[in-house]
Amino acid sequence: MNGAHAIIDTLTGCGVEVCFANPGTSEMQLVAAIDRQDGMRAILCLFEGVVTGAADGYGRMADKPAATLLHLGPGIGNGLANLHNARRARTPVLNLVGEHATDHLHHDAPLTSDTAAVARPMSDWLRLSRSARDLAQAGAEAYAAAMTYPGRIATVIVPADHAWTDGAAPAGPPALPVPPRSPRPVIGQAADALRATSGPCCLFLGGRALREDTLVQAGRIAAATGARLVCETFPARQARGAGRVAVEKLPYFGEQAEAFLRQFDTILFCGAEPPVSFFAYPGKPGWLSPPQAQLIRLAGPAEDVHAALADLATALDAPADPALVQPPGEHPPLEEGPLTPASLAAILAGLIPENAIISDEAVTAGVALQAMTVGARPHEWLSLTGGSIGQGLPVAVGAAVACPDRKVIALQADGSGMYTNQALWTMAREGLDIVTIILNNGSYAILNIELARVGVRDPGPKALSMLDLTRPAINWAQLSESLGVPATRVATTGAFREALAHSLATGGPRLIEALL
Known part of the structure; x- marks a missing residue:
């Protein structure tokens, strides 16, 4: 078995079912390996930005990575913009990037570049295969990295000779890391702050805190304390609509966001960091949280946000039914006319x-x-x-x-x-x-x-x-x-x-x- 077949079999064994691809010559062994692997669906995209963006959308909804197949440094370079979005969304994505054969690099062929340097800014984890036998192990490690809660961008650089050389074997599925939980003292501090505050308080939510089941826990806290539920301006995935716990969205423009947050004496952050203005503007704020407010980090984006909210609801002896459940909207008839x-x-x-x-x-x-x-x-x-x-x-x-x-x-x-x-x-x-x-x-x-x-x-x-x-x-x-x-x-x-x-x-x- 060559290295290409070993890494594709490894990824399939880990649960990777889809590869969004825009391959070139250096990836042909990987193309052949995917062709022989019935457990992986291959989807061609005509531009690398579509490849990486599709992997982002897949990972957001599947909560596991798709593979991408990209052609050398220029290929992943073309896909970096949507890898940036995926990284900000904390989406699990697993990139396979072809590279020239190791003994060809010194020729400085036209497509030669520093592939690792191109990939590194948008990769949370990056690894260059060391040999054909190592390639499958790199794939298993990349899967574990991508699945690190709530999701990470993992990139494996695959030299062509490692892909075509025989003597490799698949690696077994790796043990996946368990997300850390918020410490009990933090839960206690948050509960005490919500009980003690006499002014308006806010539970600021982001990331996986905006899933349907986790929003129920936030709604229970709102029912117990009267806290307002607010979410980041651009959430990766938010459960919305009638019957779900409703969340107010932080305004986009910095001065509007600052004015919105100014009303709160206490802000608890769960799944999101304190917000900042999207851009700097002359004479306008960058840091948006009010200076006089008590800011508490209940759970960071890489901590188990569902557990943090459930633990806080328990500490508050919150009711089982959430507050702020969204009623169905009314849809009055519209006058005919130009579309707006x-x-x-x-x-x-x-x-x-x-x-x-x-x-x-x-x-x-x-x-x-x-x-x-x-x-x-x-x-x-x-x-x-x-x-x-x-x-x-x-x-x-x-x-x-x-x-x-x-x-x-x-x-x-x-x-x-x-x-x-x-x-x-x-x-x-x-x-x-x-x-x-x-x-x-x-x-x-x-x-x-x-x-x-x-x-x-x-x-x-x-x-x-x-x-x-x-x-x-x-x-x-x-x-x-x-x-x-x-x-x-x-x-x-x-x-x-x-x-x-x-x-x-x-x-x-x-x-x-x-x-x-």
Whole structure:
């Protein structure tokens, strides 16, 4: 058995079932090994940013890693933006990156680079295989690293000669690390603080604290103490909708977030660190927590957040039933007319299917979408965790692969969608049940806002041209059709409602281009 077969058999034995791939010559032995392994599904993506973004979406929903197969340093370099998002989401991802044969590196061939240096900034764990016999062991170690709670980016660099050389054997599945729990004194401190505070208090949630079962524990604490439940602005995965514990979202803009948090005397953080402003602005705050408030770290992102909240609920003798359960939303009829972000959000709120998954990269329209869908049927919301645009479509691909029995809706801004529009081809090739809604306003609209916020006044035509997407205008419906996904363009509330209802009732990928 050669090294390639040994590492693929090892990963399959660990439970890795999917490989998102964009391979090259140096990975052909790994391609052949995946071909012979019935337990691993191979999914081709036409750009490495789609590969890594799809692995992110898969890991968020499956709670285990997909493998990626990437071609040398430039290959993983092309995928770094969405690995950044995955790392910020604390998603389990396992990268296999090909490398030149060890005796070929000194020739400095055209694709030679410092692959480890390229991969390191977005990898929590990185290992270069030492031999064909070592390759399987590296794979097992990478799986254990990726599965370190709540999830990590693990990268194995695979020299081509290690992949093709015989004499290797699979490694057994590794023992997985158990997440640490918050110490009892911390639980006691948090309980005492909630009992003693006379002013408003806040339980600030992030990461895995936003899963449905964990939110129930947070809701029990709210029932016992009156604490407000607030979550980070861009959660990796949040359970939402009617019947679930509702959480307020921290505003995006720094001064709004600072004003929002200023009302609290005590803030307990669980699954998230104290928030900071997304960017620095002249004369505006970076650190957002109020200086006079008591800040308590109940559980960090790498600690067992469910156990921490359950232990705190027990310490408070909290009731079994949670507070703040979201009632169903009301969906009054809309007047017919031009489609707006608000009317689009209202229509979506009434049509979201039970147990749907929303991949949100709507950007400027996202505020209305999130606000109006809180009372929709129960669903899960995947956000742009790291701010590196081009995530929405690939994450939808990965989520649909992980959860083939659930409808996936991709809410995608037009500008950021162009970063990874190749994902549509993979949706079509794999027959994934995804409805993509392109919110087409012909602009990098968020950057028009940011231009003013950093103090630029009266921008000229050159500045504005760098934020405009209308010369020439992009026709997403035609682009989608060319990549194999049936599409329609709509500009009115009636047309959008009809198109969305039809797309949700139809299996397989569909795209709606909403002209705003």
